[in-house]
Amino acid sequence: MVTNTEVLSPASNGVDGGCCKSGPGYATPLAAMSGPSEKLIYVTAVYTGTGREKPDYLATVDVDPNSPTYSTVIHRLPMPFVGDELHHSGWNSCSSCHGDASADRRFLVLPSLISGRIYAIDTKADPRAPFLYKYVDPKEIAEKTGLAYPHTAHCLASGEILVSCLGDEEGNAKGNGFLLLDSDFNIKSRWEKEGHSPLFGYDFWYQPRHKTMISTSWGAPKAFTKGFDLQHVADGLYGSHLHVYSWPGGEMKQLIDLGATGMLPLEIRFLHDPSKDTGYVGGALSSNMIRFFKNSDETWSHEVVIQVKPLKVENWILPEMPGLITDFLISLDDRFLYFVNWLHGDIRQYNIEDPKNPVLTGQIWVGGLLQKGSPVKAVGEDGNTFQYDVPQIKGKSLRGGPQMIQLSLDGKRLYATNSLFSAWDRQFYPELMDKGSHIIQLDVDTEKGGLSINPDLFVDFGDEPDGPALAHEMRYPGGDCTSDIWI
DSSP, rough: EEEEEEOOOOOOOSTTTTTSSSSSSSSSSHHHTOOOOOOOOEEEOOTTTTTEEEEEEEEEEOTTTTTTTEEEEEEEOSSSOOOOOOOOOSSSSOOGGOOOOTTOOOOOEEEEEETTEEEEEEOOTTTTTTTTEEEOOHHHHHHHHHEEEEEEEEEEEOEEEEEEEEEEESOOOOTTTEEEEOOTTTTESSSSOOOOSSSOOOOOOEEEETEEEEOOOBBBBHHHTOOOHHHHTTTOOBOOOOEEETTTTTTTTEEEEEEGGGSSSSEEEEEETTTTOOEEEEETTTTTEEEEOOOOSSSSEEEEEOOOOOOOEEESSSSSOOOOOOOOOEEEOOOOEEEETTTTTTTEEEEOTTTOOOOEEOOOOOOOOOOBTOOOOOOTTSSOEHHHHHHHTTTOOOOOOOOOOOETTTSSSEEOOOOOOOHHHHHHHHHHHHHHHHEEEEEOSSSSSSEEEEEEEEEEEEOOOOOOEEEEEETTTTTTTTTTTOO
């Protein structure tokens, strides 16, 4: 069942964050770039898997430099249960509904990766102090659809909400698919046609003008929830495929095998311009950025456009360390692509004005296993070892590796958290269990390219009232370049 906690009458739509007089969001991606600067960020904060028997929570962070509470957590909304593992987030309504004056970007959607609950958080009455509106019960999801382990949520122009689910209740990948909720978070059905479930689930993005949705592959929940084991890759418990669906029909039209060049393809983004028929996917384990594109016969192809070479290392679990591209995004003008190497510790900026030939324009190390002081060292071609200089911010050392990122609408500020998933955090960066996560912000040169650290923002989740927490995905109240899709 969908469980109500408190229900308010719908707020009038009016102006969505001051940006429009019709539906939510913006008419075009370029129009969004002229939107107001972010003042708040909603961040999923996790205690699940840390050893602290506390509920996960949604943190509201003040990122307004002119505010007296800048760079601090100003509100915490704990979930009503322990053990959820809040992870990604999305909106009930976004720029895909811009033409619908009755639509309202009001509810932040929080799928819980482990428990399977899907929370709807009301942000409208007081954006600084959102509250729980209702949640979708995982038992009802499983009974009606067979789905579990919800991950990515996207709003649809119809007002419905689509959520990717990574497996069944037993943690098997077989049977994963897409959950369709109505505008009040009631379960409607699976979205994909019967017999058209993906091999593995994770992220997805749709491009309506090309009548296409493409989804990616992580792995079987019974594998990844236990931490990363390379043997599980050999055993076929992780994916390397893209699934091309008809939109909005839900029929799988093509299965693209990325092979060894695209192991664990996680995040996927089309270019924001809705007329474009190309985008990128990050192969995490292979550490490649892969461009996908439509052919003249309406089929889709792919090519590797950026390769992050593994580094030879000492004092680690393997003789070579992949970069591990776990998140990336594209600026709203489709000029720059940013991605993280969670293990190597760097964030990169590429100019993609020629989508086939990205050009590296910025790179900065903000953590990772190879920073100076770490027992792990990289080995150069000359046989000498080296490590990277990682600066402190406000006297604090940077922990873990850069993970989730979020870009300001104007493209000039890039935020980063450092938690991937509690079981993997514990395995690769155990200090996060004791010291918690943080948020940092980079200043972006959008003319010549380049990244630099903002020394004034450091949000330390190691100082939280209930103990150190893991910070994951970030959202702005008015939408952003990873939540909004244009039609």
